[in-house]
Amino acid sequence: MISPDAFHAACLGLGAGLALIVAIGAQNAFVLRQGIRGEHIGPIVAVCAISDAILIAAGVLGTGALLTAAPAAVVGLRYVGAAFLITYGVMAARRILTPKALESADPESSGSSRSGRAATLATVLALTWLNPHVYLDTVLLLGSLANTQGPGLQWWFGAGAMLGSIAWFSSLGFGARLLRGFFARPASWRILDGGIAVTMVGLGVGLALGT
Structure with missing residues (x-):
């Protein structure tokens, strides 16, 4: 049975994870759009959640210290x-002016070929792993918070943060279908x-300027 201290650490991790994940960002915007379209939602949610789990685990293991020691890589x-x-x-802006990009939110009419799935997953992987904020927030910040917990509790904190990631991306991806009527x-x-x-x-401009 989980101890009160472990449960407390897991709840702290859940809250901290959600606080960092639930924000307007490139990854969330992409997941929302794909959820509304009903395209490859399950694989997208899985990629986002698994990626976060890997990054959180790396932070708990102390990889955040390596990022601090290698600022040039960041x-x-x-x-x-x-x-x-x-x-x-720019591609999203072009879709505004391109009638054929305004496809139905019906998954039966939006196409789900293997190549389309591969391109979609490549995009969400890039949005996740090419964003330095992910490393600074998830690895460095969550990793640091996890390691401030008592002995043996850092992984309970990490598990809570991972649960928050799974809950958020599942809600965003699968819940977006409720908006399909509006986006018809x-x-x-x-x-x-x-x-x-x-x-x-x-x-992108903010990243380039270092803000």
Whole structure:
């Protein structure tokens, strides 16, 4: 049976994980869009949750100290991530002007070929692993918080943070289908893609400038 201290550490991890994950960002915007379209939701949620679990585990193991000792690697990753985010933002902006991009939210009509799934998963992997904020927040911050817990409790904290990640991405991806009625209209897709374009480009510029 879980001890009160372990339960407390897990709850702290859950709260800290959600506080860092539940925010407007490139990854969340992509998951939301795919959830509304009903495309490859399960694999996307799995990739996001597994990626977070790996990063959180790395933080608990003390990898955050390595990131602090190698700032040049973080700087290089920052510029690569910035370029990717800006490129994706421009693509989202182009979808606003391209009628064929305003597809139905019906998964039967949106296409789910193997190549489409591969491209989608490659995109969500890039949005996750090319974002230096992920390493600073998930690995460094959550890892540091986990290791401030009592002896043997850091993994309970990490488990709570991982649970928060699973709960959030599952809710965002599978819950987005409730918005399909609204996004059956082309104008709604223009609004969503416009918001995604602004978010992605803004985040990319912010990364490039180091803000």
